[in-house]
Amino acid sequence: MRVALAGGTRRGRVxxxxxxxxxxxxxASRAYSGILGKCWVAGGVRGIRAAHRGAGGAGQHAVAAARALTSPPAGRLADRIGGRSTLAIVLAIAVAGWAALALGHRELGWLVVGTVLLDVGVWSNQVVNQTMLFARDGALHSRLNTLYFSTRFLGIAAGSTLGVVNWSAYGWPQVGLVAVTCLVVAAPIACSRAVSR
Incomplete structure (x- = not known):
């Protein structure tokens, strides 16, 4: 509804x-629930839980903050240069993220960089896809959004399955290679004029 009220030139920004x-x-809800949850945790368990959530929780929040900060610029970029060009950029960011993650199986720094780049690329991709979707006839928005998220989650399930199979059989570098291959194959399709006009 917010997109419909904004009009044609600012869809991505919205x-x-x-x-x-x-x-x-x-x-904010995670932080609030974490604070509230601590009131219910007794002495010894509290220390174990805090140690377990410390670095991991901070990392998750940092990655989520990066994705929140980059979503509006991705939308504005889609408005300014178009969906296809912006998709090419965010898919390149996701490829760079997977490349860093492939190196990250032994280096923590690469793991952090790869996680942030992949997350930013994937979530920016969602912004751009929805921006292009909402450029279509308003009467189709609900159906197209349903179709988009259904295929997105089917893709996530297929990717998870491919990841587990490749991890079990060949290890982490193969997971990265399969992910990069999928993105490189999908990029020309996603960025083609016929799909994204």
Whole structure:
């Protein structure tokens, strides 16, 4: 509804801002639930739980903050240079993320860089896709959004399955190679004029 009210020239900006708001709300709810949960944890368990959540929780929040900060610029970029060009950029970011993750199986720094790049690429991709989707006839928005998220989650399930199979058989570098291959194969299709006009 917010996109429909914004009009044609600012769709990407609106989608990016709405997604950033959702992500910030998610971060705030996690922080609030963490504080509330600590009231219910008794002495010894409290220390174990805090140690377990410390670095991992901070890392998750940092990655989520990066995605929240980059969603609005991705939408504005889609408005300015178009969906296809922006998709090419965010898919390149995701490829760079997987390349860093492939190196990260032995180096923590590469793992951090890869995680942030991959997350930013994937969430920016969602902003751009929805920006292009909302450029279509308003009467189709609900159906197209349903179709988009259904195929997105089917893709996530297929990717998870491929990841587990490759991890079990060949190890972490093969997972990265399969992911990069999938992105490189998908990029020309996603960025083609016929798909994204």
């Amino acid at each position: 989608v990016g801002t709405v997604q950033a708001g959702l992500l910030v709300g998610l971060l």
